[in-house]
């Protein structure tokens with residue numbers, strides 16, 4: 127993995143930037159203590175073209191984040207496993223926003239991704255949407271390491287912060303009865319407050335829109351919906367794996 | 381457009397942010413300081429530093445204000461030796477993060493041995509990392525404390541143009557300017573330096589290297605001190621060019637040396653709204669629309 131990361135970086139980094147990175151990682155590997163690591167991890171953001179986008183392992187990173195992943199991997203290579211976990215957890219505790227985003231995308235490439243589960247769950251409680259989405263979107267971490275409780279909270283939070291569910295990996299596979307109850311309660315609360323449902327609420331039902339309470343919601347909410355929202359409901363009803371009422375079929379021309 | 385280069389936002393309310401945005405403050409610098417009472421563990425520092433590099437920055441962004449900070453061990457808490465040593469260990473985890481524009485505010489409170497020790501250690505760190513330094517000058521025995529702050533900074537090889545000496549008054553500013561340091565002036569609503577005296581200082585010394593700030597915190601203080609002082613200068617016939625220097629440009633030039641404080645950050649920033657803001661849904665806006673919170677043409681009159 128470490129060679130793969132460096133190979134990609136090599137293609138975009140300028141020669142001085144590459145030398146800087148190699149220099150820093152050498153210090154990290156050879157010096158005692160963590161000062162070199164912490165400084166280098168922050169200082170990456172002060173390098174030229176830090177925001178330059180780079181594709182890596184099928185997703186979009188930037189020069190800054192990928193350099194940080196490289197630093198983490200070099201640190202891991204030269205230190206004992208428990209020291210790596212302790213130190214990277216410490217970094218997560220004091221990360222700024224871009225650092226936290228990078229860590230969330232990086233854990234999957236470390237030797238013990240599950241050691242950072244609590245950190246990742248913490249990132250899912252934030253209201254800072256880019257941090258939340260660094261876990262939720264295009265990241266295999268939740269599907270691999272979250273239990274059902276963590277998974278369901280992730281989905282609910284995505285709807286709460288008006289994020290989209292579509293880039294969540296394996297959303298459909300991890301749909302469960304408890305999640306559906308939470309979704310239904312959430313919708314009922316919103317409707318009682320006369321607030322619209324999040325855009326992806328119907329998508330969230332996967333093929334389970336035949337649930338009686340979901341049908342009830344579809345019936346009650348019909349008058350308030352725009353045409354495109356009605357299309358979302360229709361889509362969900364069409365996908366339903368269990369029967370839906372005649373009334374609903376007529377209402378949404380299913 | 382104004383910059384308030386010294387304000388402790390963690391102690392301010394959302395109303396303050398709204399009023400600041402309306403009054404034209406587009407960027408603020410939050411120096412790390414004490415919280416009105418001494419911290420007892422270094423963990424409190426960790427959380428505090430994390431807050432000012434992270435959450436507070438995004439809280440400010442909700443109101444269209446670009447937020448920066450300085451990181452350092454303040455003079456008051458430097459008197460707790462064990463804590464001071466622990467904080468010195470923590471500093472490398474923070475000082476090079478994005479939008480950290482200086483080491484500060486550091487310096488003297490009672491000018492004790494321990495304050496001196498940690499001031500010097502942090503000056504060394506600033507030199508090693510080529511950072512700007514924000515110096516808090518003591519409120520008691522001010523003149524000697526201010527001179528000593530400068531002597532020690534020079535002794536450690538810091539170039540004066542990378543050091544901001546803050547909380548000046550009529551007694552200290554000539555020496556600070558003569559020695560080539562930046563001179564910060566904190567406008568306090570009642571005591572110490574007020575807007576009226578600030579007008580006189582600018583008349584007497586001109587605008588070069590003079591920086592006006594509010595140092596608003598948890599005490600009785602005014603987060604609108606910078607725009608208010610600018611307004612008073614206008615009334616007294618001070619030119620727009622001079623006003624801009626002391627309430628905007630000099631702060632930008634001084635802290636801009638860090639490479640972390642760029643005008644483009646706020647000039648190109650999109651107006652905050654539900655779509656681009658980092659805090660959606662259950663965030664601090666709690667579903668309210670931001671539009672009515674933002675400065676509008678009619679609000680221009682609030683200072684007149």
Ligand SMILES: [Zn+2]
Nearest residue numbers: 411413485595
């Ligand atoms: Zn202060």
